[in-house]
Amino acid sequence: MRNFTFYNPTRIHFGEGQISKLGRDVPAGSRVLVTHGGGSIFQNGVWQQVEEALAGYQLVRFGGIEANPQFDTLVRAAELAKAESCDFIVAVGGGSVIDGSKFIAAAACYEGDPLDLLSGKRITAALPMGCVLTLAATGSESNPHGVVTHVARQEKLPFSSALLYPRFAILDPRTTFSLPPRQIGNGVVDAFVHTIEQYLTYPADAPLQDRYAEGLLLTLIEEGPKALANPDDYAVRANLMWCATQALNGLLGCGVPQDWSTHMIGHELTALYHIDHAQTLAVVLPALLAERRQVKREKLLQYASRVWGLKEGDEEQRIDSAIQATRDFFKRMGVPTRLSEHGLDADVIPQVLAQLERHGMTALSERRDLDLEISERILLRAL
Numbered sequence: 001m002r003n004f005t006f007y008n009p010t011r012i013h014f015g016e017g018q019i020s021k022l023g024r025d026v027p028a029g030s031r032v033l034v035t036h037g038g039g040s041i042f043q044n045g046v047w048q049q050v051e052e053a054l055a056g057y058q059l060v061r062f063g064g065i066e067a068n069p070q071f072d073t074l075v076r077a078a079e080l081a082k083a084e085s086c087d088f089i090v091a092v093g094g095g096s097v098i099d100g101s102k103f104i105a106a107a108a109c110y111e112g113d114p115l116d117l118l119s120g121k122r123i124t125a126a127l128p129m130g131c132v133l134t135l136a137a138t139g140s141e142s143n144p145h146g147v148v149t150h151v152a153r154q155e156k157l158p159f160s161s162a163l164l165y166p167r168f169a170i171l172d173p174r175t176t177f178s179l180p181p182r183q184i185g186n187g188v189v190d191a192f193v194h195t196i197e198q199y200l201t202y203p204a205d206a207p208l209q210d211r212y213a214e215g216l217l218l219t220l221i222e223e224g225p226k227a228l229a230n231p232d233d234y235a236v237r238a239n240l241m242w243c244a245t246q247a248l249n250g251l252l253g254c255g256v257p258q259d260w261s262t263h264m265i266g267h268e269l270t271a272l273y274h275i276d277h278a279q280t281l282a283v284v285l286p287a288l289l290a291e292r293r294q295v296k297r298e299k300l301l302q303y304a305s306r307v308w309g310l311k312e313g314d315e316e317q318r319i320d321s322a323i324q325a326t327r328d329f330f331k332r333m334g335v336p337t338r339l340s341e342h343g344l345d346a347d348v349i350p351q352v353l354a355q356l357e358r359h360g361m362t363a364l365s366e367r368r369d370l371d372l373e374i375s376e377r378i379l380l381r382a383l
Contacts, residue, residue, distance in 0.1 A: 069100030095138025137187035139248025
């Protein structure tokens with residue numbers, strides 16, 4: 001196992017009715033910017049619970065944060081936070097709202113061009129924030145990372161700072177009951193791929209981390225289809241919500257190599273063709289595993305055995321079966337696994353490769369050996 005430093009200051013309030021604790025973690029007298037996406041929080045009762053929990057606070061509301069949070073929208077929110085002298089942010093929504101709110105928190109404390117914060121400028125100040133999670137997927141509720149879409153530049157731009165850890169996260173599984181099947185499937189796939197990218201690399205003498213990842217994967221495989229079949233099953237939603245948080249709160253990746261190639265390629269597909277983030281992951285991952293089967297051989301065989309129970313046949317057959325089982329699982333979650341299912345063909349590949357090159361994504365993977373030629377082969381397999 002490699003050396004590591006683990007730090008996660010986010011306090012988690014998990015379970016039914018926990019939104020009532022919202023006021024305990026927001027400092028008294030705060031002027032609170034409450035951010036959200038569309039109107040679902042007004043229809044499912046979440047906004048009423050938030051408003052009741054924050055009774056007595058001065059609230060400024062900003063809605064309309066997109067599924068892929070857009071730079072221009074977030075800049076408007078940061079300007080509102082400044083104009084209203086807000087000193088705390090509460091994000092109510094899924095990963096996109098939380099990612100966007102992290103950027104708002106940093107931009108509200110920055111006097112230069114906010115685009116600097118997405119171009120490598122170190123974040124040195126940010127408003128404190130907390131969140132009420134309504135969609136289990138990205139793990140953004142307890143990590144310091146975010147991704148923002150710049151529409152004019154057709155880019156998804158990542159940013160990160162320890163200052164952006166939410167002070168708290170409220171996880172009430174009941175807030176997810178009103179999600180449509182597409183978002184349920186996307187959330188499960190997103191958490192699954194987050195786990196895979198910290199697990200399916202090469203052996204690192206980290207048996208606890210391996211079994212931790214395998215436990216998450218097995219739980220997602222067992223519980224994901226149940227959420228589609230019985231959307232109001234509290235126990236299922238609770239397990240999925242906790243899996244998604246655990247998949248990207250930093251603990252799973254401690255001491256092990258990681259491979260975020262699937263995400264990097266997927267980001268370009270989302271930016272260029274507006275495909276849901278998780279759906280790009282479902283397209284890229286099986287193709288990537290097939291292309292990288294030799295460099296990931298030992299872990300692919302372990303994955304085949306421990307996660308999918310595949311013990312018959314020779315090694316090549318077991319690897320093939322594990323990749324197919326992954327693809328089949330995504331399909332069971334209602335998520336397409338081919339570019340052609342999104343109406344895309346080989347003509348899109350040069351543009352994706354050009355974007356990868358433009359963003360410096362020419363030496364990806366746990367071994368830093370995944371170049372544009374390999375990315376091209378992965379995309380061809382994904383057709």
